[in-house]
Amino acid sequence: MNILLIHQYFLEDDDAGGSRWNEITKTWVSQGAQVTVLAGMVHANGKEKRSEYKGKLYKKKLQGEVAVWRCHVSEAYNKNFIGRLWGYFSFMFSSLWAGLFKVKGNFDVVIVTSPPLFVGFSGYCISRFKRIPLVFEIRDLWPESAIDTGVLRSKPIIKLAFWFERFIYRKAKLINVLTPAFRTALIENKNVPADKVIFIPNAADFSLSDSLLENFDRQIFRSKNDLNDHFVITYVGAHGVANHLQQVLDAGKLLEDTNVLFLLIGQGMEKEKLKKMAKERQIKNVRFLDPVPKQEVFKYIISSDMGMSVLKKVDTFKTVYSNKTFDYMACKKPILMAIDGVSRELVEQAEAGSYIEPENAEEFNRVIRMYINDQGRIVEEGVNGYHFAKENFDRTQLAKKYLALIKDVLKK
Known part of the structure; x- marks a missing residue:
């Protein structure tokens, strides 16, 4: 099978961040598929465009056995909302041109992963031109999440986004959703036929965590990184409007009399x-770290006492799974889950941590103090999460299932 994937945020080999699709494509190649990716030139969290891409519209690279075409994204992406919006549209146009005229080969299927939603236009046009099925994946309910967080306010753009969402759902032969709440929203609220919707969620990467859990010296790493004598709670992810990390600063202020240290790893x-x-607030127990490669991220998580998943308190986020939750589980760390809805249900079902009401610093304070002197609970909930993820969210097994479902579409 020859697969064309359009993913604006497909990572470079040395990029930090969520590497879900990098790992899925490696599994697919190991299963005999050929994969070509149309990807952007700017990192999702606003890093500067790499010097190798300056002044270029396209550059082809090999990442392992996956062919990656890096396509132009406007450098205005980093500046403000209008710049970010133009960054989306510039990739939409550049990926469409690449898919139609630059990339050679007879593809069996084109897969688009969103957000941004408008990249679906590239996928639709390529699917029509090449007469191949379109598979559309929803990593986030957009534009709802952008509206709820106040990022998207323009009524004409909102109207266009909802129209295009309905259009692309009609044209896709298969739609993958990352949470059961997304599935419910599509079928019950957006009238998408149930037989068109599949569920391949975010998942845990045990290939890396199992090796580190067996061979990594946690104590040496803690000493080297000034973590000794601290109760370390690690957050890995974006530092954006949607994450509302101010709530962590508020919690840190209330926990100044303890040995709690919040590590915030990422960019945004x-x-x-x-x-x-x-x-300005003289908060000493919150430490900001730049993004690091995934192996380093896992070392920080394993060296921590707990992992933390955090989002702004809006209804749309009750439908999402936090990607890093599965990494915490894979590293046997209990989770502070400051996201209501399906993410809360996941942690409670796994008995792998505690829910904290988002943006409630007093609840952060109360729950964290419960854990500080309860090492037995920390170990038990960490192990619970590991086994639950191993049974239900192994990325390699889910990638194989994803490929099998796409093959079924091609047969039909």
């Missing part, structure tokens, strides 16, 4: 603002 548009806020 709000990061400098958060660092300035922490300095």
Whole structure:
């Protein structure tokens, strides 16, 4: 099978961040598939465009056995909302041109993963031109999440986004959703036929965590990174409007009399603002770290006492699974889950941590103090999460299932 994937945020080999699709494509190649990716030139969390892409519209690279075409994304992406929007549209146009005229080969299927939603236009046009099925994946309910967080306010753009969402759902032969709540929303609220919707969620990467759990010296790493004598709670992910990490600063202020240390690893548009806020409020127990490669991320998680998943308190986020939750599980760490809805249900079903009401610093304070002196609970919930994820969210097994479902579409 020859697969064309359109993913604006497909990672470079040395990028930090969620590597779900990098791992899925490797599994597919190991199963005999050929994979070509149309990807953007700017990292999802606003890193500067790499020097190798400056002044270029396209560049082809090999990442393992996966052929990756890096397509132009406007550098205005980093500046503001209008720049970000133009970054989306510039990739939509550049990926469409690449898919139609640059990339050679007879593809069996084109897969688009969203957000951004408008990249679905590229996938639709390529599917029509090449007469192949379109598979559309929803990683986030967009535009709802952008509206709820206040990022998207323009009524004409909102109207266009909802129209295009309905259009692309009609044209896709298969739609993958990452949470059961997304499935319910599509079938019950957006009238998408149930037989068109599949569920291949975010998952845990045990290929890396199992090796580190067996061979990694946690104590040496803690000493080297000034983590000794701290109760370390690690957050890995974006520092954006949707994450509302100010709630972590508020919790840190209330926990100043303890040995709690919050590690915030990642990048995003709000990061400098958060660092300035922490300095002005003299919050000493929150430490900001730049993004690091996934192996380093796992070392930090294993060296921590707990992992933390955090989002803004809006109804749309009750439908999402936090990607890093599965990494915490794979590393046998209990989870502080400051996201209501399906993410809360996941942690409670697995008995792998505790729910905290988002944006409620007093609840952060109360729950964390319960854990500080209860090492037995920390170990038990970490093991619970590991086994639950191993049974239900193994990325390799889910990638194989995903490929099998796509093959079924081609047969029909």
